[in-house]
């Protein structure tokens with residue numbers, strides 16, 4: 001776990017802004033202390049949720065997208081540690097590991113010319129290395145009996161989450177993805193647009209549902225590919241929020257029916273939420289409230305096996321807004337899953 005940077009007590013202390021009479025989330029969470037014994041520590045921790053960040057832009061760049069996803073974790077941790085610790089937020093049930101981070105990969109990819117075939121292939125090899133870390137770490141958390149909450153990076157990391165959960169449970173899993181894109185592109189080398197197609201092709205992903213796909217940003221090739229497969233289903237954003245063909249609640253139920261036969265992962269791509277800075281920022285998309293209701297609805301299900309919130313790419317100005325949004329989604333999941 002060379003690329004895992006553990007969150008320390010002094011990091012937490014330096015991040016918390018204390019206020020008299022208040023108790024902050026960060027004062028009650030558990031930490032791990034030794035990179036060489038993560039699994040044993042996880043096993044012995046009396047918590048239900050293990051949160052970690054993935055600070056990388058490599059997957060998005062390898063998909064010809066705009067970088068910035070490496071900044072989401074830092075935006076979130078500053079807010080998360082400072083929310084109130086109370087009966088609603090359940091800080092004592094949470095361990096925060098820290099972040100997988102890739103400064104050397106970032107440097108390498110910045111030196112590449114990504115319009116050259118050879119260089120794009122190199123960037124996609126780096127994504128495979130990140131996949132190995134993510135799937136290993138997620139599998140350890142699942143094997144320790146805890147629920148992973150993974151923050152950040154590009155949507156390439158869905159692959160590692162699905163594979164890690166599947167290995168941890170020793171069976172293929174299902175997945176629900178709140179996303180403007182299917183990320184079911186060709187297996188042409190790993191990047192942020194094909195995490196689900198790779199997981200599916202390799203047998204880690206069994207049933208897949210894309211919730212809120214944008215009709216303008218899905219190719220006919222992908223629609224045809226998904227339409228052919230009974231194990232894959234989707235609803236579009238336009239059918240829900242523009243044409244109003246069905247109510248939000250009934251769309252949630254329909255999607256749950258598709259994935260709930262087995263343990264499933266919950267993937268939230270922030271580019272499905274209106275005006276959230278991301279590689280594929282959209283001026284027209286789901287509201288933050290709809291995203292929160294989605295996490296609440298799926299988080300409530302006993303089969304919900306992990307939560308991943310990705311693709312947010314905060315610049316300085318939106319750092320607090322994005323940190324707060326993702327923190328709401330994390331705590332919505334914890335509250336719902338605990339019921």
Ligand SMILES: N=CN[C@@H](CCC(=O)O)C(=O)O
Nearest residue numbers: 065066155181192193279280
């Ligand atoms: N994970 C996102 N993938 C999308 C968006 C790409 C982008 O515009 O950055 C895709 O490949 O279609």
